Amino acid sequence: MKPSITTSLQGKRGLIIGIANDASIAAGCARAFVAAGAELAATYLNDKARPYVSAVTEPLGCKLLLPCDVRIPGQLEAAFDRIRTEWGQLDFLLHAIAFAPADDLHGRVVDCSAAGFAMAMDVSCHSFLSMARLAEPLMKAGGCLLTVTFYGSERVVAHYNLMGPVKAALESAVRYTAAELGPKGIRAHAISPGPIRTRAASGIERFDELLDATAATAPEHHLVDIDDVGALAAFLVSDGARHITGTIIPVDGGQHLVA
DSSP states (O other): OOOOOOOOOTTOEEEEEOOOSTTSHHHHHHHHHHHTTOEEEEEESSTTTHHHHHHHHGGGTOOEEEEOOTTSTTHHHHHHHHHHHHTSOOSEEEEOOOOOOHHHHHSOGGGOOHHHHHHHHIIIIIHHHHHHHHHGGGOBTBEEEEEEOOGGGTSOOTTTTTHHHHHHHHHHHHHHHHHHHGGGTEEEEEEEEOOOOOTTGGGSTTHHHHHHHHHHHSTTOOOOOHHHHHHHHHHHTSGGGTTOOSEEEEESTTGGGOO
């Protein structure tokens, strides 16, 4: 039985970028944010993706659903312009997007192409910095920026390949963002879940083996799910975490402890 949400986000407004469907990590976070009292805006990648995203956001009362493909110039800026026009402020942001071309993701890191590496870094890492820059003027009373990482950033995980270096860069970006925006009361964190069966994870070869290995070796011998991630995310954007920033926080049943 899942613990009830006790964190209060009453009066807070947040933007979620990265809902793919109802099984995605961003969807679990969205549900936790709303359960805690927040008002949400969200984005969808393209017209094909929109029905899957709206199936998550409509039951949550999300009135702002905006197109956003960070690879298309101007779309990210347009989404933030709508937030500025409709709300005039933003209290928190969840960045939950990542991408690498399949050929580069499935091959050796040393063989990845310059173009594939650049694309993976741009979508998965630099977009977080762009969102932080755009969110900064909207977080007039402070706020919180969240992103999602994985322990493959610190240790070599079979078949995680190119995303390992990319997530390591993302985690460093979080630390620098926290330091630079801290004087304005803007905090930044990366949540590091254990392996979860999501659409994004389906691109990793032999992912089922990783799930089985995690369940067998994690101290709790239990896989986490999107609701576990959502509960942590809701706390981090709450006032109860107002003096916590710049962290990479695992929610993985203790998997990060295991050599």
